[in-house]
Amino acid sequence: MGVDVAIEVAGVEDRDALESLIGRCYAEVYPGWYEPDILENALPAMLRIDTRLLESGRYFKALSDGRIVGCGGWSHATPGTGDRVAATGHVRHFATEPGQMRTGVGSAILARCVEDAMEAGMTRLQCFSSLPAEAFYERHGFDRVQEVTVMLGESTPFPAILMQRVLV
Known part of the structure; x- marks a missing residue:
């Protein structure tokens, strides 16, 4: 069952609502x-x-009936380090309202990110996927590169999976 969503650029004014959604x-x-x-x-x-x-x-x-039901984006800079690799973008901070999971919200946001990244000249997208999100990214053309440990802050290791999708 799909949900009808509008994908819009989020801004600093949306921070509280987005971070609350990510937390849920x-x-x-x-x-x-x-x-x-x-x-x-x-x-x-x-x-x-x-x-x-x-x-x-x-x-x-992602908005449905005027409510934020999902979020996500991409950057050229690598999360955590700020490093840039030519033509490589990085998928960032994806989340969907728990009651809206598996309805196409995340897919719609990811499609927008892919389109946007291609328009910006990116030829590949990478992400540090959480363990439960690996299947989502695989369904959308990402391949597992390797298991990694992402450091959150200076002392919090978080197991993740580096995934990559070649954009054509």
């Missing part, structure tokens, strides 16, 4: 995939959206 989504999805102590330490850092991402015009919100 991750609280629903991550238990059972990650140990409670990992979540306790990692979630606070994962819920904050980088202001530069919100100001970039590359972070999107």
Whole structure:
């Protein structure tokens, strides 16, 4: 069952609503995939959206009946390091309202990100997928590159999967 959504550019003024949505989504999805102590330490850092991402015009919100039901975006800079690799973009901070999961919200946002990245000259997208999101990215043409540990802050290791999609 699909939901009708409009994808719009999100901005700094949406921060509170977006971070609240991310918190609800991750609280629903991550238990059972990650140990409670990992979540306790990692979630606070994962819920904050980088202001530069919100100001970039590359972070999107999905609206259904005027409510934000999903979010996600992409950047040229690698999350955490800020490094840039020629023609490589990075998918960032995806979340869907728990009651709207598996209705096409995330797919619609990802399609917008792919289109936007291609228009900006990117030839590949990468992401640090959480363990439960791997199947979502695989369904959308991403391949597993390797298991990685993403450091959140200076002392919180978070198991993830580096995934990549070649854009054509």
